[in-house]
Amino acid sequence: MPTAGWGLSLSAYEMAQIGLMVLNNGAYNNARVVSKNWIEMMTKSYISTDEKFGNQDYGFLWWLPHRTSEVIAAIGDGGNVIYIDRKNQIVVAITAHFKPMVFDRVEYIEKNIVEALCTSLLAKG
Secondary structure: OOOOOOOOOOOOHHHHHHHHHHOOOOOEEEEEOHHHHHHHHHHHOOOEEEEEHHHOOOOOOOOEOOOOEEEEEEEEEOEEEEEEEOOOEEEEEEOOOOOOOOOHHHHHHHHHHHHHHHHHHHHHO
16 A cells, blocks of 8 residues: 655656646646646645744645745655745755754755855846
8 A cells, every 4th residue: 555655766857857847837848747726735735833843834745844835845754855946946856865854954955056046047147
């Protein structure tokens, strides 16, 4: 019996493809994979957590680190992350081992990857 919350074996490239599909409201390579309605439902906040879980909101297996749906993340066990920044149209997929806390991954991505990408894009003008 499969479980929805874990058990996938994906490369960072495959995770990025899922991220692009979610960023594009359920479409990938101009093909509808999932309905836009389902993307909206699964990335909407249903639970607000306390500091034990990083003060984030949670949808259907997607975290909302800033309590809005502008940034969402699928945060897996052991270091796997699909990070989506809708405002800046950025998808980051990482397969790695993070320490000390599972929720430090979003902060790491925003400070070290998203910031660098946005700075680079501004410089290119």
